[in-house]
Amino acid sequence: MEKSEPSTIVHFAFKLTHAISSAWEYVLVKGEPDKEKARARMWMFLRARDVLGAAMRLLTIRPLDRM
Secondary structure (H helix, E strand, O other): OHHHHHHHHHHHHHHHHHHHHHHHOOOOOOOOOOHHHHHHHHHHHHHHHHHHHHHHHHHHOOOOOOO
């Protein structure tokens, strides 16, 4: 099954990383006057971190806690 190939997971993680990296420039959290919008945006970044961490663990790579 193609969807369980490691390369599929790597490709997905790469695309998600690129999307989040692009959003980081334009989707403000700090300084956003609407607190609900800021919370939703922060939630998006945190969940992306969780998904990328899970993808790395599937590939037997230990994600960093901090950089």
